[in-house]
Amino acid sequence: MFRNSRMTNNLQHALVIGGGIVGNLTAYLLATRGFKVTVIEADSLGSHASGFAFGELGDLEGAGIPDPLLNFSVWCNKRHESLSTELYEVSGIDNEFTTVQRVTLAFTSEEETRLKDHLKWQTQVEEYDTYWMNPDELTALEPRISSRCLGGAYISNAKAVEPYRCTLAAAQSAQKLGVETLLRKVTNLLGRGGTCEGVEFFGGRIQSDLVVLAMGPWTKLASEWCGIDIPVTPLKGQMLRLKTNGEPLKASFHYGSSYAASKSDGLIWAGTTEETVGFDETTTVEARDGIMADLLQSLPFLEDAELNQQTACLRPWSSDGIPIVCKAPGWDNLYICTGGGRKGILWSTGMAEGIVDIILNRNSVVPSLEELHISRFRGI
Template sequence: MKSFHSSDVVVIGGGASGCATAYYLSKKGASVTIVEREGIATQASGYSAGMLNPLTGIGIPGGLQNLAKMSFRLHQELWNSLIDETGFNFHPEKVSTIDLLFEESEIPSLENIRKTYETEDGFESYWLEKSELDAIKPSLSPEVKKGLYTWGNCSLDSMILTKAFANSAMNLLGFLITGNVTGIESQGGRVTAVITRDGKIDCGAVVFASGPWSAEGEEWLNICIPVTPLKGQIIRTKLQSVETQPSHDFNGSGISLYRKRDGLIWVGATEENVGFDQSQTAEAKRHLLTNAIRIMPEIKNSEVVIHTVCLRPITPDWLPIIGKAPGWENVWLNTGAGKKGILLCPAMGKATADLVVSDNTDVPIQGFDPIRFQ
């Protein structure tokens, strides 16, 4: 097969993981080519809720904690220069959130969250009594008993962030190819080219950042890459009166309400183990709306403007896969970020770029080596 392009590094996948990797690689002077079959940020990286919460979630506290904190810091360090350099404003901002309690039994777990926030620089958290919650507009459900206010997490537009990373890489030695990678060519433990329908792309190294589809590479590399999809649906609703836009984000009744810059309230998200199915379902819409109305009855009078569906890349231990592909000299995996891929993309991208270029990184990636699944 004829080659039509060559690059120091080929990154397979133009989501947040792949584009952040390309960004850091290009800053290190590598020529990098992103091969993406659908378009930059057309999958989960374009339709996530865009929340950066480094203090709670699966693996925090635990194996993900240090990576999450470092990534949160890297985000804030690069935002201004990335926006200035590319003109892509992904509108990062700090957010306030209230976790609403419907049952007294929820108090202990939320009290743990309060203590965590209280001790972390740049964050705060305190309890709100029912009388304080009653003053919030639009009104919350009378069923709500108490609330935990937190401040310090961030929110951004993950589609624009991902495009900004890609754009920055393109402004240096980056290249974008729209194509579906269908295999590799190799010689003596080294990948020499990736294969697309249009021909092959010669390369010095390859990064697999293909999100929920990463397991496609198992056959090509003869290793285990146990990443599976977890479907998530979000609805974006428009309240009838703009004056009643809420003053905080809310969590409760198994869902979240996010105030977004598009003037809509995003209600998310479902978690469905249904393979690669990406259809919108009436059942999910009903579930999200019912619970949103349970939090804020005013949502009954809202209109659902957009309904999105995308897939999270999940691993068996809910930790990402970052590191060299076992048995290969020049193949790297950067995938499996699960429910935190937007938060984690700078740290995962930097770690991967460091490893590709110098086999060493200051990013805390202990516990994420692909070898654990072989």
């Protein structure tokens, strides 16, 4: 199978490799700029981390925040709000963008000190209403919280989306604009002298004017194709979806590296793990027991909750926890857009908008894009 998809008119043809949230948003945005776009996905759209993420847009804590990505993260969150409306108008799919209360809990004096230190700069972010809650205030918010809790950093107006619907809205909006999707496993690039002419896959090849590598943790496999060490590895995360007869949680609660929140499906989603186990996406009893143990330390009333589903996904984790969004060094028309890690849903808007601006070689409204270039890794 050989497909020559180079345009005979003025339309440029872009190949986006990867059918997760970043790949589909990139395809959609390229289509709105007049590109002919094909998305190539090895499995099915949103079948990995983009479809099984938590979906909360935590832009005030985590990897790269506040330095160097606070402004980038806040921008990404704002873009989710406008984009959710835009994609709904095109696709008819509601990605359930919503405002939620969020509390990061402290159970030790060290955690309390750290969270209060973070509040010193978090309270300066004008987009958010955030402050410290003492134990009495926390109990008033959620009476079922553990009496061991020393307090928590509270955000009254955090944001969240439903991750699979977010990915589906982007994919179907792209398809409405003529984006084609091929379910194929890419095996190599077609290249000559620094110019990428397309890709090979099992059973054929397809030519194009440019290629975007948005393959999540599988982007690492492209290192051999393009001669660049792309420092991204899979970080496995497991999550539990729990059924309880009680009232929904009054907020999303975060503790250590874990969380719990009531979702629109009526279940409490609790997670997560951080496992370096290669491309193993199976769920484990050990992860289930560990997540439940952490959860019950914070919300002991869930001891009798029924396990409805356990999921696992592989997040694309760069070696410094920050995304990689840039033109591939040494290539004229090959681009890298990956490495969202545990913030892939949040950062997807800025990553997609940023890579499209780079492709168009124009000044971007996305802040801090220069921090996302792969050249920050020594030797690249």
